Amino acid sequence: MEKGVGAEILTIGTELLLGQTIDTNSAYIGEQLAAAGIEVCWKSTIGDHEARIRTALRTALTRSEIVITTGGLGPTEDDLTCRAIAAELSRPLILDQTVLESIRRRFTERALVMSGNNERQAMIPEAATVLPNPHGTAPGFAIRLEDGRIVAAMPGVPSEMRPMLNEQVIPRLREAFGVKSRIRSRTLKACGITESALDETISDLTRLSRNPTIAVLAYPGEIHIRLTVKAESETEGDQLLDDLETKIRNRVGEYLFGRDEERLEEVVGRLLLDARATVAIAESCTGGLVCHRLTNLPGSSAFFMRGEIVYSNDAKERLLGVPHELIAEHGAVSRPVAVAMAVGMRQIAGTDLALGITGIAGPGGGTATKPVGLTYIALASDDGATSREYRFLGDRETNKLLASQEALDVLRRHLRSHRYAGQS
Amino acid sequence: MEKGVGAEILTIGTELLLGQTIDTNSAYIGEQLAAAGIEVCWKSTIGDHEARIRTALRTALTRSEIVITTGGLGPTEDDLTCRAIAAELSRPLILDQTVLESIRRRFTERALVMSGNNERQAMIPEAATVLPNPHGTAPGFAIRLEDGRIVAAMPGVPSEMRPMLNEQVIPRLREAFGVKSRIRSRTLKACGITESALDETISDLTRLSRNPTIAVLAYPGEIHIRLTVKAESETEGDQLLDDLETKIRNRVGEYLFGRDEERLEEVVGRLLLDARATVAIAESCTGGLVCHRLTNLPGSSAFFMRGEIVYSNDAKERLLGVPHELIAEHGAVSRPVAVAMAVGMRQIAGTDLALGITGIAGPGGGTATKPVGLTYIALASDDGATSREYRFLGDRETNKLLASQEALDVLRRHLRSHRYAGQS
Numbered sequence: 001m002e003k004g005v006g007a008e009i010l011t012i013g014t015e016l017l018l019g020q021t022i023d024t025n026s027a028y029i030g031e032q033l034a035a036a037g038i039e040v041c042w043k044s045t046i047g048d049h050e051a052r053i054r055t056a057l058r059t060a061l062t063r064s065e066i067v068i069t070t071g072g073l074g075p076t077e078d079d080l081t082c083r084a085i086a087a088e089l090s091r092p093l094i095l096d097q098t099v100l101e102s103i104r105r106r107f108t109e110r111a112l113v114m115s116g117n118n119e120r121q122a123m124i125p126e127a128a129t130v131l132p133n134p135h136g137t138a139p140g141f142a143i144r145l146e147d148g149r150i151v152a153a154m155p156g157v158p159s160e161m162r163p164m165l166n167e168q169v170i171p172r173l174r175e176a177f178g179v180k181s182r183i184r185s186r187t188l189k190a191c192g193i194t195e196s197a198l199d200e201t202i203s204d205l206t207r208l209s210r211n212p213t214i215a216v217l218a219y220p221g222e223i224h225i226r227l228t229v230k231a232e233s234e235t236e237g238d239q240l241l242d243d244l245e246t247k248i249r250n251r252v253g254e255y256l257f258g259r260d261e262e263r264l265e266e267v268v269g270r271l272l273l274d275a276r277a278t279v280a281i282a283e284s285c286t287g288g289l290v291c292h293r294l295t296n297l298p299g300s301s302a303f304f305m306r307g308e309i310v311y312s313n314d315a316k317e318r319l320l321g322v323p324h325e326l327i328a329e330h331g332a333v334s335r336p337v338a339v340a341m342a343v344g345m346r347q348i349a350g351t352d353l354a355l356g357i358t359g360i361a362g363p364g365g366g367t368a369t370k371p372v373g374l375t376y377i378a379l380a381s382d383d384g385a386t387s388r389e390y391r392f393l394g395d396r397e398t399n400k401l402l403a404s405q406e407a408l409d410v411l412r413r414h415l416r417s418h419r420y421a422g423q424s
Numbered sequence: 425m426e427k428g429v430g431a432e433i434l435t436i437g438t439e440l441l442l443g444q445t446i447d448t449n450s451a452y453i454g455e456q457l458a459a460a461g462i463e464v465c466w467k468s469t470i471g472d473h474e475a476r477i478r479t480a481l482r483t484a485l486t487r488s489e490i491v492i493t494t495g496g497l498g499p500t501e502d503d504l505t506c507r508a509i510a511a512e513l514s515r516p517l518i519l520d521q522t523v524l525e526s527i528r529r530r531f532t533e534r535a536l537v538m539s540g541n542n543e544r545q546a547m548i549p550e551a552a553t554v555l556p557n558p559h560g561t562a563p564g565f566a567i568r569l570e571d572g573r574i575v576a577a578m579p580g581v582p583s584e585m586r587p588m589l590n591e592q593v594i595p596r597l598r599e600a601f602g603v604k605s606r607i608r609s610r611t612l613k614a615c616g617i618t619e620s621a622l623d624e625t626i627s628d629l630t631r632l633s634r635n636p637t638i639a640v641l642a643y644p645g646e647i648h649i650r651l652t653v654k655a656e657s658e659t660e661g662d663q664l665l666d667d668l669e670t671k672i673r674n675r676v677g678e679y680l681f682g683r684d685e686e687r688l689e690e691v692v693g694r695l696l697l698d699a700r701a702t703v704a705i706a707e708s709c710t711g712g713l714v715c716h717r718l719t720n721l722p723g724s725s726a727f728f729m730r731g732e733i734v735y736s737n738d739a740k741e742r743l744l745g746v747p748h749e750l751i752a753e754h755g756a757v758s759r760p761v762a763v764a765m766a767v768g769m770r771q772i773a774g775t776d777l778a779l780g781i782t783g784i785a786g787p788g789g790g791t792a793t794k795p796v797g798l799t800y801i802a803l804a805s806d807d808g809a810t811s812r813e814y815r816f817l818g819d820r821e822t823n824k825l826l827a828s829q830e831a832l833d834v835l836r837r838h839l840r841s842h843r844y845a846g847q848s
Binding site for chain 2: 014015017018019020021023024027028030031032034040041042043044045046047049059074076078109110113114116117118157159281286291292298299300301304307308310311312315349361363364396400
C-alpha cells in the first residue's frame with residue numbers, strides 16, 4: 001500500500017501498444033489527479049484482450065486503492081473493457097434502461113438508425129454507478145468495492161473522458177478518500193518574447209523559488225511559465241502563487257497575455273467585447289486561420305464581422321482595393337501591401353479595426369530577398385495603420401500558426417493601449 | 425507466455441505519471457517492434473522508485489520474453505533504473521572503463537567539467553552488453569538471461585533512444601529470437617458514415633479475418649479501418665492486405681477517402697489539381713476552418729482562389745448577393761441561403777466550384793426548430809447547385825470541425841463523379 005491514496009491508470013487499446021495512437025489520456029489523468037492530491041503510482045497499457053485486461057486489473061487491485069481505466073467502452077467487437085471488469089469483479093452485466101434511452105435519444109436527434117452494437121454500450125456491471133457521457137454514446141461507470149477501493153471506467157475519446165474525469169470521477173474520489181491537501185498550479189502564458197530571453201529575465205526566481213516551483217515550457221508561438229505549489233488550503237496556495245506571479249509580472253508583464261487554459265484568441269475576444277470594438281481580417285498566408293481562431297469563440301459574431309482570404313493578387317486588388325501599382329512595385333508580400341489590405345478591409349467592412357496579413361508560408365515561393373517565413377502584419381484603426389515585419393523559421397503549418405499568433409497579439413496590444421467607446 | 429515473441433515496455437520516470445511529460449517513447453517502440461515482427465503485449469509506466477521498478481520488472485519477466493525499459497539512466501539521484509535492474513537480476517554493478525572513457529571524452533570535447541554524478545553512468549550490471557549512446561552520456565545495456573529472455577535498458581531522451589533502438593536493440597532481438605516475419609499495416613480512412621454502421625457492415629470480416637486483423641477506430645469526423653498483417657515477405661503481406669482491402673472497398677468503398685497518413689484536405693487538393701478545377705469557399709459557421717485546411721496544403725494557390733467568412737447577414741447580402749428576402753423568409757441558417765451563398769461565391773470568384781456553408785455552431789443561437797449543430801452545405805458547379813442538411817451534436821469547435829469535414833467530403837464526392845478539363 002502506498003502512502004496517501006495510490007491510484008493506477010489502465011489505458012486499454014491495441015492501437016496504444018502498436019504505437020498507432022499516442023496515449024495522451026494517462027498523462028492528462030495523472031496531471032489532474034496529482035492536482036487533486038491523489039498520487040498515481042502505476043500506469044499500464046493493455047491491448048484489446050479480455051484475459052490481459054483482467055490480469056492487469058487484478059494486479060492493480062493488489063497495490064492501488066483507485067483503478068481508473070480508459071478505452072474499450074465503444075460499440076465495436078474489440079471493445080472488451082466492460083466485460084473484463086464485470087468478469088474480474090464477478091458482477092453480471094445488466095442492461096441499464098436510462099443509458100439505453102440516452103443512447104437512443106442521441107441517435108433519434110441525429111435522425112440515425114441505432115445499430116444493435118450500440119445496445120451493448122448500455123450493459124453495465126451490477127451495482128455500478130453510471131457516469132453519464134453527454135459528449136458521446138459510451139457511458140462510464142464507477143464501482144466501489146467492499147473494502148472501499150474504487151474502480152472507474154471511462155471512454156478513451158479525450159473529449160468524452162476529460163469532462164467525465166473532472167466533473168464526475170475526481171470529486172467522487174476526493175470525497176470517498178477524504179483527500180484534503182492539494183497541489184495547485186498556475187500557468188502564466190507569454191508571447192512576443194523568446195524562451196531564452198524570458199528564462200534569463202526570471203532565472204534567479206526559477207533557481208531560488210522552492211514552493212511554488214517554476215517551470216518554463218516553450219510551445220509554438222507562446223511560452224508557459226508554470227507555477228506549482230503544495231498547500232493545505234486553497235487560500236494558502238493561492239496566496240503563495242499570487243506573490244510569485246506578482247514578482248514575475250513586474251519583470252515580464254507586458255508579454256503575459258493570459259493564465260492557465262486561457263487562449264490568446266479568448267483574451268483578444270474579451271478585449272474586443274469590453275471595447276465594444278468590431279474587427280475584420282484580410283488574410284493571405286494564414287489562409288483563414290486567424291478567422292478560424294476568432295470564430296472558435298462562442299458569441300464571436302458580436303465583434304467579428306468579416307474575413308477575406310485573398311490568395312490571388314487579383315482578389316487583393318478587386319476586393320480590398322489594393323492598388324495594382326503597389327503590388328507591381330513592392331510585391332504582394334510587402335509592408336505597403338499589408339497596410340493597404342488592412343486599410344481596405346477596414347473601409348469595406350466598416351469595422352473599428354482590421355488586420356492585413358501577407359507572407360510566404362512555404363515551402364515554395366521563397367526568394368533570396370524574400371525568404372520563406374517572411375510575413376507582414378498590419379493593423380488599421382481610427383489612428384491610421386501600423387505594421388510589422390516577421391521572419392518565421394517553421395514549416396508551412398507552423399509558419400501559419402506563428403503568424404496567426406502574432407496577428408492576434410497585435411490586436412491584443414492595440415486594445416490594451418487604446419480606449420474605446422465601450423470602455424469605462 | 426504469448427504466442428510468438430512477446431515484449432513488454434517499461435517507461436520509467438515520475439514526470440510520466442504526473443503527466444508533466446507525455447510518453448511518446450513507448451508508442452514509438454511499439455510501432456518499431458511491431459514492424460520488426462515482435463508483438464508488444466504489455467506496457468507499464470513506473471515512477472523513479474527502486475522497489476516499484478523491481479516489482480514491474482519481476483512481473484514483466486513472468487509473462488514476456490523481452491523487456492525494454494526507457495528512462496532513469498541519467499546522472500542524477502532519481503535515476504534508478506540501472507540499480508533496480510542489477511538488484512532484481514542479482515548482478516553487481518561494475519565500472520565499465522570504455523563507457524567511462526567515452527563519457528570523459530564527451531565532456532572534454534565540450535570543454536566541460538565532468539561531475540562525479542556522471543561516473544555513475546559508467547556503472548553497468550555484470551555481464552551486460554553495453555549499448556553505446558553516440559547522442560548522449562547515458563549508455564544503454566542489454567542482458568541475456570540464462571533462459572534466453574532479454575532485458576534491454578535505454579535512455580529516455582527520444583533523440584538518444586530512437587537510434588539505439590533501431591540500430592542496436594531491434595537487430596539483436598530479431599537475431600536472438602530468430603524472428604523472420606514482419607508486420608505490415610495499412611489504414612483505410614472513411615467519412616460520412618457512423619462507426620457502428622461501418623462496423624456492422626464489415627463485422628463478419630472483423631470477426632473472421634485473423635491475418636490481416638481489422639481494427640476500427642473512430643475520430644471526430646472520420647473512421648479509420650486498420651488492417652494489420654503478419655507475413656514472411658513484404659510482397660506476401662501486401663498481397664494479403666490488398667485482398668482484404670478489396671473486400672472492404674466492395675462494401676464501403678464510397679466512404680473511403682484515403683489511406684494511412686493521407687488527410688481529407690490532401691485528397692481534395694489532389695483531385696482539384698487533377699481536374700485543374702478552382703474553388704472558392706463562403707463560410708459562415710465554420711468561420712474560416714475550411715479555407716485554413718485547404719491552404720495548409722503546399723501549392724494550394726493553384727486551386728484555392730478565395731474565401732469569404734461572412735458572419736453577418738449584411739455581409740452575406742452585400743458580398744455574395746444573397747437576396748435579403750431569402751434570409752428574411754428562411755433565416756440565415758437554411759438550405760436556400762446555403763445555396764445562394766455557394767452560387768453567389770462562384771459567380772463573384774469566377775471559380776469552377778464554390779461551397780456555401782451556414783449553420784449554428786453553438787453553444788448559443790439554437791432554437792426548437794433550428795437546434796445547435798444544424799448546418800447546411802451547398803456546392804455550386806457548372807451543373808448548378810446541390811445541398812445537404814446536417815445535424816452535429818458536438819461542442820462549438822467539434823461542430824466546426826465536423827462541418828469542415830463534411831464540406832471537404834462534398835468536394836471530394838463531386839470531383840470523383842465529374843469530369844473536368846484536366847482529367848484524361
